[in-house]
Amino acid sequence: MLLSVLNYAGIAVFAASGALIGVRKRLDVFGVWTMAVLTALGGGVARDVLIGVTPPTSFQSWQNLTVATVAGALVFVLHPQFAVLRGSVLVLDAVGMGVFASTGALTALHHGVSPYGSALVGITTALGGGVLRDILVNEVPLLLQQRDLYAIPALSGAAATVAAYQWGATESRALIAGAVLATAFRLVALWQGWRVPVAPEDLAGRIGRAVRRVFRR
């Protein structure tokens, strides 16, 4: 029950992020709706295709599409107010990412995917919608560009859910452990301003010099 609510919250929040980008790109009302729906449901559809659930859940039950549509419509109407809430959008987005990482991983486990594969499916679920959103509006995915941590928290959350479930935790606990870990990790990284490095010009040289220094001692 709680999980179902969290799942819809994840869909709503990703739909809102897609719709907000659509509004900023001056897309028409249908374009905004398309962005909301594909961002919110894209990760789950990728998950279902990868684990062989056809047709995907979002094509079978109307709830997912309805939640995404309502969230997209709210942004279409209230987008100036949403711009003010940018901070809380980041928080909600972190919640959505965490929920999708853990529910994606558990769904895969249910369908007989190995623990290793289930963790990867969890990451794909958490990150797929955002990548699709950025490709659609013709930008390099934020996931690739932004130097703050996003994928490592998703990976941790998916791995935590799989590990907890393998070690005999109940489903709810495995899901909550993964979702909380991923969300908290992402929020702390944002709050502390943790940065991921780009490739330095002469990393090989630096490693070489460090190794030589060690051997000189």
Next chain:
Amino acid sequence: MLLSVLNYAGIAVFAASGALIGVRKRLDVFGVWTMAVLTALGGGVARDVLIGVTPPTSFQSWQNLTVATVAGALVFVLHPQFAVLRGSVLVLDAVGMGVFASTGALTALHHGVSPYGSALVGITTALGGGVLRDILVNEVPLLLQQRDLYAIPALSGAAATVAAYQWGATESRALIAGAVLATAFRLVALWQGWRVPVAPEDLAGRIGRAVRRVFRR
């Protein structure tokens, strides 16, 4: 029989639209062919993957690829003449969209997808090829950008096919009803210049004032 012909017509027309964009982008002969094939067959491949038909029909039977190749080759040779025919390309594109919306929906029904899911599969079939085409040449999909109606006609056509089939119409009639509705809707919208609105700056304020005015009475 008629439907088979219409289906190949849809493939040919989408192939021509992909090839024309490839020629304008100065792609080489193989790039133009790739654009033709992926635009024409992309929607159907997405449909088959979503409903679990693997390998997709376009990988199993040679007819689809041949039709797309011939249409692409014609555009490669005759593209200056095609530029003149821009109006008729829009008409043919509307026919292709209508045919794919209804055949996509009926194919999904045949594979046991729910009516709701089948309508969504129909839309995906009708719109998938064009979105793929635009992503490949690095542009924001026309579907998102253009302010004339495209997705609503596709949705109407797919829904009409599903509804007619559920209410006991024969397959041919369900298909023709959907294809004709989607195509006619799209053509009338183009002819009348119907426009889809973008998000207004202060829609929430306007709705608020309208509500207050109602309550003052």
Next chain:
Amino acid sequence: MLLSVLNYAGIAVFAASGALIGVRKRLDVFGVWTMAVLTALGGGVARDVLIGVTPPTSFQSWQNLTVATVAGALVFVLHPQFAVLRGSVLVLDAVGMGVFASTGALTALHHGVSPYGSALVGITTALGGGVLRDILVNEVPLLLQQRDLYAIPALSGAAATVAAYQWGATESRALIAGAVLATAFRLVALWQGWRVPVAPEDLAGRIGRAVRRVFRR
């Protein structure tokens, strides 16, 4: 055994090409890793989804991801040295393309796909990762743009593997024939500078005049 080695070599080489582009685009360490993994494994995942192998092999066994990660990490550390090796990267990329075209086709044959469909699956495997790589960094795929031969060698290799297997060759021989043909074809085309034509302005007119000249005789 040899084939397994070749397959990992293909993954490593595609991972290196993805990572190198990621470094050039100034992506952070995780972005570079994502580029490496998606480029190296994207074609194989597409292959498995198309032929109904779910979850895809790269989600089931850890080896593919490990090879891609190691190759991506090497590029991240040694990228200035890799820039010097541009020639050898092109050679390795040709080997990877050839290996994926033939292994993709044979995998499809094993799963009951028709010879025709298997050749198409082989091409998709060989070209899918590179197209995904270019879409992610927001560029028109090299496959579409570059005027040297890439897809025709992939097609030849996939078709050769299918034909050899149909005519009773052992699996190893069919695979080696396809991989060698595709790789050699690509390398000779690069070496000789073979170019693919773009659409000429008045091809129809030229064909018309040539036909009239023939009939005048």
